[in-house]
Amino acid sequence: MIVTPESIWMDVETIRGTAPLVHNITNYVVMNNTANALLAIGASPVMAHATAEVREMTQMAGALVLNIGTLSDAWIQAMFMAAQSAKKADTPIVIDPVGVGATSYRTQTAKALIAATSPTIVRGNASEIMALSDKDALTKGVDSIHEAEQAIQSARTLVETHQCTVCITGETDLILEPNSQHKITNGHPMMPKVTGLGCTATALCGAFAAVNPDGGQAAAHAMAVMGIAGEIAARWAKGPGSFQLHFIDALYGLSFHQIKTHYNA
Amino acid sequence: MIVTPESIWMDVETIRGTAPLVHNITNYVVMNNTANALLAIGASPVMAHATAEVREMTQMAGALVLNIGTLSDAWIQAMFMAAQSAKKADTPIVIDPVGVGATSYRTQTAKALIAATSPTIVRGNASEIMALSDKDALTKGVDSIHEAEQAIQSARTLVETHQCTVCITGETDLILEPNSQHKITNGHPMMPKVTGLGCTATALCGAFAAVNPDGGQAAAHAMAVMGIAGEIAARWAKGPGSFQLHFIDALYGLSFHQIKTHYNA
């Protein structure tokens, strides 16, 4: 996979120019932030979870993002329905297995969703990715207790079983595809101190996947943009509270010059 | 309908002086922001959606705000129950048909709610208002693909059928009543880049309707205050992230002088 400042910028411009609709079935904690991040990068977010409407909503969408952060049976049912609708329309599906490994409910749901949907991209932290293929891996609530590098073997298994892109985020972000692997080293240590930035990363994968048929490149572009916006925000921030708003401002104002200056693979 | 800086200010002062309770049954994405906007203007927000309590909560409230942004059957049932309770007590009802036109579930729910409640105010973007009376109108997720002026005929039909005020928001806000129409041109292009500012506009309609029996004036006052606070916030903001907090600060600090200086009809 080839990832350059130019390839990143091309996708950003396409998102800004076409405002792809990204349908999110996501958790309560991050809905507001991920909607704002999607708007800031130029996409058009929609949240809808009722089984009575998810099929129709997904049909309009350029990408479907499924996030299991605050799960319940009704939402799981809606996720499967929406995924089926997305598959039929060849709409890219992005899955965030939040907290998988913390409870068997999450582990089973995430595995079943991935198996049923063959998603374009799975994005999680190292512990989550490990819990998807190693039955003994544990997650502390929704926080990782592993480094991205430790999850490579699990990610590789997922990639090969489901022919998808797996994106492991952490200090270093690793993007694995069937035949290649890419590393993004952008980002800032304050990012894990803001709730839901992982979920935002997943939502941005949705925006990029909506405009770029290459899942690996879409994921890498999303991670680069996350990391670069994070670095810009950190310069302006006094703490994770102000970081949050500067991050949205940075996404909104992101220029080719900033991407060229900051991009670090 | 007569809308002047003086009439706007009188309502703002009444809200600040009486802190009317505004009962919101609204969507997950915007609950936090709309609660903060209501607090900032001086009202007292409450969110409650259980069928076991909505009647009682509505009975205490000065206004009921129904917003279908993230719908499900249980919430729809609660909305109808709360609305019935509000009607009985002559409490103003404000409806936000978020994303109507995007799915038939939303279209049917919004139409049924409006028919059953004869709300005081319906507020939506142009596409949403059009979808309420034109079966062929479409909405892109929750974003409008039309200008306010294109929705005037649909709004007029709604006004006459339900004897309510219809408020179409966009670059220009149009407020239609049975016998008159009003235009507010305040606001800023960054506002649609912040998720849920439309929902905030609806919630503020609730606060103004709670202190002003004239639905048209209440809606116009709310839109003027939204637009003026938006203009003030935009001067301080670097992007939609910082805009959001400056907007709340602007609502909180809004003065008669600012209203007089900015108001644009």
Add this chain to the structure above:
Amino acid sequence: MIVTPESIWMDVETIRGTAPLVHNITNYVVMNNTANALLAIGASPVMAHATAEVREMTQMAGALVLNIGTLSDAWIQAMFMAAQSAKKADTPIVIDPVGVGATSYRTQTAKALIAATSPTIVRGNASEIMALSDKDALTKGVDSIHEAEQAIQSARTLVETHQCTVCITGETDLILEPNSQHKITNGHPMMPKVTGLGCTATALCGAFAAVNPDGGQAAAHAMAVMGIAGEIAARWAKGPGSFQLHFIDALYGLSFHQIKTHYNA
């Protein structure tokens, strides 16, 4: 109960050093803010509400926080299940009876939860605490219409019946234990203008209870930290919008020096 800058700081350092997992079953309005506040003080928040997983999640947690702000039957069931799991593991339980007194549904639920769980800490505003033991007390939505001092007798009844700590927040915060009482006078008038800061106070009680077995001290430390961060934030804030982010920054950057300078009992 002895509360000093040193005792507060010791707990803050333990939270930052051990990042206790705090399991929240809380309301939709504040999930994002309370997660961010918990991260900012150094804890690890998780939100999970499905009956299929709450037991397992609580088993990993250092504290369980139950908040009835946006209630429904399924969530109540999950709260009881999680509480049972916490009791079995001797995990501290903190309860926030949001809006109790506003509807009988809330009053009954809060009373039943407290009776069934014998929580470590109950935190509420004066009206809420009064409504827990006085059947005639009323709450205006989720806002208090009483001063902390008026709720002392009700709090004392709760403390003695359930052998728990009761924390009444307001301009002055009162922390009552079986044999003692403590007062914290830190804080700022802008705090009630930000939605959910009471819920944040409760969540912080969870973080402190996770590292301090003395419930009274844990609650007092949490209230001191809330109030001090509030005072710092207020100096930087132009209104409740900017206050919110400065508050998170202040929690994140809180130093022993600031605690010593600001602490006011």
